[in-house]
Amino acid sequence: MNSPTQLKILSAVWRNPGLSRSELGELAGLHVNTMTRTVDALIRKGYLREGASGQSGVRGRPKIPLEVDPARTCVGGIAIAAGGVEAVAMNLLGQPQGEAEKAAASNSAGIAKAVSRLLGGLLPKNPLALGVSVTGFVDPVSRRILWSSAAPAAELDLAPLLARAGETPVALNSEIHALGMRWLMKHVEAEHDDTLVVTLEDGAVGASMLIAGRPNRGCVLGGNELGHMSLNIETARCYCGGVGCVERVFCTDFLHRLGGRGSLGEAFAEPALSAPARQIIDLVALGVANATVFARPHRVVVAGMPAHNARFRDALERAWRRRLPAVFRERVTLSWYETKATLSAETSGWLAIASVLSGSDGRAWT
Structure with missing residues (x-):
C-alpha cells in the first residue's frame, strides 16, 4: 500500500473504530468522493470492513461503522534472541494469525538459516511491513x-537476509524498543510524552526510552541498556563481560548467592518477601531510579515477569520512589504493563504496525 490517503484513512479507523464514512471524512478533512473511493478500495483489499448498521446518520440514513478487518494478515514479526528465531503473521490489531513458528539457533550461521526460512514463510502472505527485533546492538546503516x-x-x-523482503518495508530495532512500541500503540494518549519502558525477566533486564513517541535512536540500534548498568556489587560475570550488571542481579543465580532458595519468581511469590528478595528489589529499584533521573521521563512503565505480582510491585515502587529526588517523585508516574509474551515475534510485529500506521517505510523505526 503506497497511497498516502489510504494510509491516512487506515490509521484513522485503527485509532477510531466505529466511525462512519461521513464522520471519517470530517476527521480526515477529505472530500466525500475521495473518502468513498478510498474506503471502498480498502474494503476490497481486505484492510477494512463494514460493521452492523447503527443509529441513523445524516438525513436519516443508517450509520455504517467501519473497522479494521481482523481476518486480514497485514504484518509479520520476527524475533532474533538467545536460543533461536521466532516468526508470526499478524493482523493490524496485533492479533496473531496462527501459531508462531520457531527455529532453534545457537550461532550466526544458525540464525541466518533460521531467518531465511522463516522469512520464506511470511512473504507469500504479502505483508504491508515486517517488524524484526534483535537482542543486543545493530549498526543502523549496515544492519x-x-x-x-x-x-x-x-x-x-x-x-542480505532482509533484502529478501524486496519492496516490503522492514522495521528493524531492538526487542525492548519493540515492546515499547507495543505499549505505546495501546496507549496512544501518551504518544507526545517521554516514556521509559522497563522489562524485568529472570536474567534479562532492558529499557526503551520513547521520546515523543519515537524510540531513542542513538549511534547504534539497541535498547537503553538498563540491564548492563553496573552496580558496585559482586555478581556472576555477564555475557557482556562485566560484573555487577543489573540483569545479573535480577536473576535466580544472584538470589542463591544471597542465600535464597528456589527460583526468582518463587521468591517473589512467597507470602512474605525474604531478605534476599528484598535486597534484589532494592538494587533493581536503584538502577531504575538512576535511569529515571538521567532520562527525566513523564512516566516509567514496568513489564515482565513480576508485573502481575502485587507484593513485588508495591515493594519496587516504594524503593524506587525512596531513591528519587523530590522533584521527580512529584512528576514521574510509575505504572505496570501486564501482557503476555513481552519479548517475542508478536511483540516484534508491533514495529511493523507502527510503521504502517505512521505512513513510514520502516526506516523511521530503525
Missing part, C-alpha cells in the same frame, strides 16, 4: 548485529 546474546561469539550481517 549488522554487533553484539548480542543471540550470537555472542561473532557478528552477523542481516542486510
Whole structure:
C-alpha cells in the first residue's frame, strides 16, 4: 500500500473504530468522493470492513461503522534472541494469525538459516511491513548485529537476509524498543510524552526510552541498556563481560548467592518477601531510579515477569520512589504493563504496525 490517503484513512479507523464514512471524512478533512473511493478500495483489499448498521446518520440514513478487518494478515514479526528465531503473521490489531513458528539457533550461521526460512514463510502472505527485533546492538546503516546474546561469539550481517523482503518495508530495532512500541500503540494518549519502558525477566533486564513517541535512536540500534548498568556489587560475570550488571542481579543465580532458595519468581511469590528478595528489589529499584533521573521521563512503565505480582510491585515502587529526588517523585508516574509474551515475534510485529500506521517505510523505526 503506497497511497498516502489510504494510509491516512487506515490509521484513522485503527485509532477510531466505529466511525462512519461521513464522520471519517470530517476527521480526515477529505472530500466525500475521495473518502468513498478510498474506503471502498480498502474494503476490497481486505484492510477494512463494514460493521452492523447503527443509529441513523445524516438525513436519516443508517450509520455504517467501519473497522479494521481482523481476518486480514497485514504484518509479520520476527524475533532474533538467545536460543533461536521466532516468526508470526499478524493482523493490524496485533492479533496473531496462527501459531508462531520457531527455529532453534545457537550461532550466526544458525540464525541466518533460521531467518531465511522463516522469512520464506511470511512473504507469500504479502505483508504491508515486517517488524524484526534483535537482542543486543545493530549498526543502523549496515544492519549488522554487533553484539548480542543471540550470537555472542561473532557478528552477523542481516542486510542480505532482509533484502529478501524486496519492496516490503522492514522495521528493524531492538526487542525492548519493540515492546515499547507495543505499549505505546495501546496507549496512544501518551504518544507526545517521554516514556521509559522497563522489562524485568529472570536474567534479562532492558529499557526503551520513547521520546515523543519515537524510540531513542542513538549511534547504534539497541535498547537503553538498563540491564548492563553496573552496580558496585559482586555478581556472576555477564555475557557482556562485566560484573555487577543489573540483569545479573535480577536473576535466580544472584538470589542463591544471597542465600535464597528456589527460583526468582518463587521468591517473589512467597507470602512474605525474604531478605534476599528484598535486597534484589532494592538494587533493581536503584538502577531504575538512576535511569529515571538521567532520562527525566513523564512516566516509567514496568513489564515482565513480576508485573502481575502485587507484593513485588508495591515493594519496587516504594524503593524506587525512596531513591528519587523530590522533584521527580512529584512528576514521574510509575505504572505496570501486564501482557503476555513481552519479548517475542508478536511483540516484534508491533514495529511493523507502527510503521504502517505512521505512513513510514520502516526506516523511521530503525
